[in-house]
Amino acid sequence: MSSQAMESLPVAVIGGGPVGLAAAAHLVSRDLPVKLYEAGPAVGANMRGWGHVRVFTPWRFCMDAVAVALLERRGWTAPAADAFPTGDEIVRDYLEPLAGTPELADRVELGARVTAISRFGLDKVAGRGREERPFVLTVETDAGSRRDLARAVIDASGTWATPNPLGASGLPADGEAAFADRIAYGIPDALGRHRGIYAGRTTLVVGAGHSAANALRDLARLAEVASGTKAIWATRGTNLARIYGGGDADQLPARGELGAETRDLVESGRVALMAGVSILGIREVSGRLLVDGETDRGPYTIGPVDRIIGATGQRPDLSLTRELRLDLDPWLESTKALGPLIDPNEHSCGSVPPHGHRELAHLEPGFYTVGIKSYGRAPTFLLLTGYEQVRSVVAALAGDVASADNVQLALPETGVCTTTFSVQGSGAAGCCGGPAPERVEACCGSDAVARDRAKSGCGCGAAA
Incomplete structure (x- = not known):
């Protein structure tokens, strides 16, 4: 294909x-032609899946x-900058108006799954000759399948x-598929449209991230008005610093409050x-579920429970x-290139070095992974990161290399780096208590401060 035809x-x-x-x-x-494909019936389909949740940003x-x-x-008025929206409000007040602008409306195709x-x-x-060939996308719609270039x-x-x-182990647990009708993934709306499923029942929440914290908080609030509602929380690790957070040291106060509330529960x-x-x-067993597992002290069974919420994170779909x-x-x-910068095995501060088109490119010229998918299985992605990613990528596609390389990314830090907080003896104590946990002690309230002071024990490190 000629370069003119490609352009x-x-x-x-x-x-x-x-x-x-x-x-x-x-x-x-930048006056570049664009075609956006959204698999759902409306923009923000994934966000609508947790639309009842109020974000901490x-x-x-x-x-x-x-x-x-x-x-x-186009005359749009931005929401109050310091207000905290729900997922549904982000879709309604921002994404839908954006997709409806004349500049984008005819470039967005809904119900089009690549x-x-x-x-x-x-x-x-x-x-x-790969660079000389256009990309071809298989697109599935209600009208059938087609190929787009x-x-x-x-x-x-x-x-x-x-x-x-x-x-x-990263594989489905035995019986996970068989009991899929009693397992929800993510953050179900226990106080709203899913209330009837969880009210008066015992639910096991599995996971140690913010999705688990939100699910636990909703179940606790439901228990205040619906007798018989109970929540059990299971985590693979014993260090709960990431979910309990840095409290007042968190530069996103609502995130710190979510962690503190979870700890109080x-x-x-x-x-x-x-x-x-x-x-x-x-x-x-007898119509209810028992969850079998292993602890450092041997086999352990949780239950019986009526429902399970899997808040264990997500992974990218690589089949595409x-x-x-x-x-x-x-x-x-x-x-x-991004992996070493965000590896949760090495970094715990919640800060991410600036990165753009060079870190997001692949061996396939012209293909970029952005947004939370660029993080793969790593947690702690923030929308600010995604916005700077696409700014850099689009600048590179426009040939503006200087702008593409001038990446600026300043994220609000968690206030937690390496910590001593852990739950000890939980295997022996079972799921109902145990020794009082130690206090959270962040090794640095702000990683930037730690770097200035030449400290090196903060997870994100002063070696940068």
Whole structure:
């Protein structure tokens, strides 16, 4: 294909969430043709899945600057910068108006699921002349399947639809598929549309992140008005610093408050905690579920319970890009260059070094993974990160290398680096108490301060 014909093709953006729509806005701002594919019936489909949840980032951290400028030219008024929106409010007050602007409305296709990406006429093995071939996307719609061509692809499809299983080995626990009708993944709306499922029942929440904290908080509130409602919390690890957070040291106060409230639920006895358990299987006894696992003291069974919420995180769907030459971190499944910067085995502060198009590119020229999918299996992604990612990527696609390389990323830190907080003896104590936990002691309230003081024990490190 001639270079002129290639330039007439659009940049394909996969995913109509905040980061995907921001990418489309940046492309439009640079007069680059764009086609955005959203698999759901409306923009923000993944976000609508947890729309009842109020986020811990205020509005000013939830919007992209170029997207806001595009909206304001159409008379849109931004929400109060310091208010904390729910997922549904982000969709209603920001994403839907953005997708409806004249600049984007005819470039967004709803109900269009991209199921495969390759190079036109070449499979993954063929190496010669790949850059001269456009990308070809298989798109599934209600009208059937078709093939679309694109000059470049920005994958912002996210990970919400591909949750991690309950099994500690990364594989589904025995019985997980068989009892799928009693297992929810993510953050069900226990106080709203799913209330009837959880009221008056015992629910096991599995996971040690913010999704688990939100689910536990909702169940505790439901227990205040619906007798017989109980929550049990199971975590694989015993160090709960990441979820309990840095309290007042967290630069996002609402995030610190969520952690403090979760800790209070445990210490007050309103939520029973079983820490240090690896789930192996699920079985039914007398109509209820028993969850079998292992602790450092041997086998352990939790239950009986009526429902299970798997808040164990998500992973990227790699089937979409099977015919592309990807450069992935071998364990996180993030982009390879980004992996060492976000590896939760090494970094615990919640800060991420600035990164842009170079860290997000793959061996396949013109293909970029952005947004939470760029993190693979790593947690702690913030929308601010995604917005700076797409700004850099779009600048690179426009040939503005200087702007693309000038990456600026300043994230609000958690206030927690390495800590001493852990739950000891949980295997012996079972899921209902145990020795009082130690206090959280953050080794640095702010990683930037620690670096200035040449300290080196803060997880994110002063070696940078």
